[in-house]
Amino acid sequence: MAAALLALATLAALVALPATPATAVSSTGHGRGHLWKGDGFSWLGSYRLDDGRFAFCLEVGKPSPVGNDYATTTSEELPGLPSAQVAKLAYIARTWAAAPDDDTAAAGQLAVWSLTGLAGQTLEHYAQRANERADVVLQRARQMLAEADERATLSVRAEIKLSVRDDGGAIVRADVLTNRVGSGATLVPDGLHTGSLSLAGATFADGTTRAEIPNGRRVTVLPRTSGSVVRVRADVTYSGLPYGRAVTVGRSPAGSQALLFSAQGTVARGATDTSETISPRPFQPRVVTTTSSAVASAGAMLTDRLDVGVEPGDGLLDVWGIHGDVTERRPVPVTVRSRLLGPLPEAPVESAEWPDDAPVVCEVATVVDNGPGSYETTACRLPSSGHFVWVETISPDDTPVDQGRDRLRPWRSPFGVATETTEVKEVLTPSISTRAETAEAEIGACVADGLEVSGAGGASFDVESVLVGPLPEPVADGDDLGDRFETLPVAGTVTTTVDGDGSVTTPCLPLTEDGHYVFVFRSNGSAPDAQGHQVVGPFSDLVAHRSEMVDVRRPDEPTPPPSTPPVVPPTTPATSPPPTVPALAFTGTDGVGLTLLGGLGTAGLGASALLGSALVRRIRGIRSRSAASALPNGDAMGLGRNAEGDA
Incomplete structure (x- = not known):
């Protein structure tokens, strides 16, 4: 009795707690089953609903649901029943509520009551409602419960x-x-x-x-x-x-039995x-290359820009291949090998094949390790004039096997692509012979330099002549001043425009101090054209040449005229004071000295003249010896010089 009361209490809670929005349905009568002959109204089986479904009663002993309206809810949980019991009820309702025969429907009702409560009775008691089919129905109900134990599903x-x-x-x-x-x-x-x-x-x-x-x-x-x-x-x-264990339960406001429906959905x-x-598909790299300079000079450094991408095709990826695993993936590394061919005598013509006999300036390798993008090769030095062209290859052999070698297709550039060609034009270094216009000069003179130009190719360029000095000692012929040029004194510079071969004289430079001087020169070459090419490259000659040396001296001081020393007459007794001689021809002395000189008379003037003449001869002798020791040996104007280009 306690178990039955508990089951009834459980069902009361079950039907009172909706889990989903309710829907209305009506019971229209009996479904399949048996009507007990003992009283003519006790029913064992399913009930028919107006939506075509069938249902079992959940609460034995309550009034019949026939003719009543029901509100239905669906849930996976029924209060008071464990999940396993709910799962079994769901299985029985899904499997047998719509059973087409009377025995099965009656057995299904018995199985439901065995799970929800028998109100103190036994299955055999309720099985009697099947009349002569009671044993069959009871046996079938027990089979259903066993099957539900095995096959009912929680989820x-x-x-x-x-x-x-x-x-x-x-x-x-x-x-x-x-x-x-x-x-x-x-x-x-x-x-x-x-x-x-x-x-x-x-x-x-x-x-x-x-x-x-x-x-x-x-x-x-x-x-x-x-x-x-x-x-x-x-x-x-x-x-x-x-x-699953979802069940649909209906409750009627009339207080009739709660119903267990077969699943509507x-x-x-x-x-x-x-x-x-x-992706296992291979990919075909493609490289568009551009040389760093279309026109350059010999000695310049040349690189090649590599714009790396992918060439789509049948069976090929249209993106760059990758390698690695799920956690870390990297682009397949590729090595682009570049060759700079040249010098070639003529501008190359584009073709698929490379000339076998083309000289190779250099070979460089560029690793493409970040997939498509722009890369730049290592620089190569252009050795001479002529035409040069880059060519490139990609080989799978340069890629490790575990980094995608098998999925990399080889690539080879054509020969003579215009964007890969560089022309190196010849740069001229003219020969310039120079000569200072004088080897000796005095302070205050202005000296120019003469330039004899050849090999300029008709180009126009400026030459800066630098007059180094004054120096305390003459420099040696052939002495290279380049290493110490910045520390030497410079008397002045002058720039002269040279138009092709010929002779030109620079503007003169003033000489303001005595000493030793030498002309040197330098040039930035001709102005570059639109492609940056210079017909005449930069050059200089900082070597001292005898033909460019100038010695500067101070001018000689004027020589005073000879004079006769005064003759002193014999002393005679003075009978009267000597006449006074006025002081008009000298300054810096007083009248006493002049008076004394005048008093000497003819003899005093003669002695003075002799003394002055001897002094002049002494001074001239000293100056003659000094001048002779300062003159350079040899002919200072007898040698010329040539410019050596430093381009």
Whole structure:
């Protein structure tokens, strides 16, 4: 009795707690089952509803539901009943509520009451309502309970497995799994249900992306492999799955029995899986190359810009290949090997083949380790004038096997592509002979330099003449002043424009101090043309040449006229004071000195003249010796010089 009361209390709570929005339905009468002959109204079986469904009674002993309206709710939980009991009720309702024969429907009702409560009676008691079929119905009810114990399911789920093979193919399989009350997780046998499978990044064999597939069947799909990564997504949905513990319960305001309905809408379950792998397709690198200068000078450094990309094609990736795994992926490394060919006597003509006998200036390798983009080669020095052209190759042998060698296609550039060609024009270094216009000069003079130019090719350029000095000692002929040029004194500079070959004289430079001087010169060459080429390159000559040396002296001081020293007359007694001589011809002395000189008379003047003449001869002798020691040996104007270019 206590168990029955507990079951009834449970059912009262069950029918009073809606879990989903209620829907209305009416019981129109008996379904399948047996009417007890003992009283003519006790029913054992299902009830028919106005929406075509069938239901079992949940509360034995309550009034009949026939003719009453019911509000229904669906839930996976029923208060007071464990999940396993709810799962069994759901299984019985799904399986036998709509049974087409009377015995099965009657047995189903007995199985439901055995789970919800018998109000103190036994199954045998209620089985008597089946009259002469009581034993059959009772046995069948016990079989139902045993089956529910084994097959009732707490939940259900769909599962999908997608795998992309290294060869670019893919396999998809969808399964249905249940969680049974008796045995736990169980894979539903293959082919029992059909799901709707949709694909992204792949197609079925017929080119479509959606198909109906049975559970448990392996289906081959075709991934799209134009990208570096094969990425496929598969979604499957199964509708109408007869699993799980969801039950629909109806309650009537009339207070009649609560009803357990057969499921109006069975469970739908979906699943999604994605899979990706590195595409096995090969890729074809393509390189567009551009030399760093179309026109250059000998000795210049030349590089090649590499614009690296991918050449699409049948069976090829349209993007750069990658290597690695799911956690870390890197572009397939590629090595571009470049050769600079030349000098060639003529501008190259574009062709697919390279000349076998073309000289090679240099070979350099550039590693392309970040995929498509711009790269630059190591620089090569242009050795001479002529035409030069870059050519490039890519070989899979330069890529490690584990980094994608097998998926890399080789590449070879054509020969003579215009953007790869550089012309090196000849740069002239003219010969310039120079001579200072004088080898000796005095302070205050202005000295020019004469330039004799040859080998200029008609070009116009400026020459800067630098007058180094004054120096305390003459420099040696052939002395290179370049190493110490910046420390030497410079008397002045002058720039002269030279137009082709010929002779030209520079403007003169004033000489303001005595000492030793020498002319040197330098030039930036001719102005570059639109391509940056100079017909005449920079040059200089900082070597001292005798023909460019100038010695500067101070001018000689004027020589005073000879004079006769005064003759002193014999002393005679003075009878009167001597006359006074006025002081008009000298300054810096007083009248006493002048008076004394005047008093000497003729003899004094003669002695003074003799003394002055001797002094002048002494001074001239000293100056003559000093001048002779300062003159350079040899002919200072007898040698010329040539300019050596430093370009």
